[in-house]
Amino acid sequence: MIGLVFDIDGTLVDSYDLDERLYRRAVLSEVPAVKLRNSWREYRYSTDSGILTEILEEFNLPVDEYYDSVRRRFGELVKNHLQNNNHCESIPGAVSLLEDLSGIPGMKIGIATGGWGHTARMKLDAAGFSELNFPMSSSDDALSRTDIMEICASRMGFPIERFVYVGDAQWDLYAAEKLGWEFIGVGKRLQGRCDIWVPDLLNKEPFLALSGF
Numbered sequence: 001m002i003g004l005v006f007d008i009d010g011t012l013v014d015s016y017d018l019d020e021r022l023y024r025r026a027v028l029s030e031v032p033a034v035k036l037r038n039s040w041r042e043y044r045y046s047t048d049s050g051i052l053t054e055i056l057e058e059f060n061l062p063v064d065e066y067y068d069s070v071r072r073r074f075g076e077l078v079k080n081h082l083q084n085n086n087h088c089e090s091i092p093g094a095v096s097l098l099e100d101l102s103g104i105p106g107m108k109i110g111i112a113t114g115g116w117g118h119t120a121r122m123k124l125d126a127a128g129f130s131e132l133n134f135p136m137s138s139s140d141d142a143l144s145r146t147d148i149m150e151i152c153a154s155r156m157g158f159p160i161e162r163f164v165y166v167g168d169a170q171w172d173l174y175a176a177e178k179l180g181w182e183f184i185g186v187g188k189r190l191q192g193r194c195d196i197w198v199p200d201l202l203n204k205e206p207f208l209a210l211s212g213f
């Protein structure tokens with residue numbers, strides 16, 4: 001059995017920029033005393049929960065006091081953004097790919113996102129994935145991406161010998177390497193940086209090839 005685990009932002013849904021902008025706004029509106037670093041890469045964990053925890057600790061602010069309000073504010077911002085007819089499209093080919101892969105014997109699909117669960121669900125629904133239901137793990141489960149990926153793996157419920165992570169960012173590649181998982185890179189941020197790469201999800205071949213199809 002092969003376990004194919006997908007990241008969400010930038011991998012299944014074209015939400016990378018939207019997410020970054022609204023996350024920043026949520027943090028700065030709820031915790032105006034902090035200053036954010038230039039890039040998320042400068043934080044230890046590339047996840048909503050991990051980044052927020054590190055920001056609060058850096059500025060000696062109690063995590064218990066601020067964490068939930070930032071999470072809630074971020075949820076409101078994403079919800080408002082989507083309700084105002086703003087687009088949140090799937091990555092081209094993503095819905096069709098997941099439909100096809102979920103019908104392949106010997107292959108199980110999971111979703112492991114560094115985002116929180118509430119906004120992950122909103123973005124998936126807005127981008128046309130609402131009919132699809134796969135085991136999922138999120139920033140609500142752990143701070144580190146590797147922990148989130150392992151929790152997803154444990155929820156996939158089958159003896160799986162081989163895991164492949166599908167992601168759009170360097171931190172996804174590092175996380176897969178750390179866990180000894182194979183990796184498929186999606187989109188321009190990883191072009192030329194990994195062995196198996198696709199510009200979007202219209203090209204199903206690398207995925208089908210995993211199962212010998």
Ligand SMILES: [Mg+2]
Pocket residue numbers: 007008009010011167168169
């Ligand atoms: Mg991503």
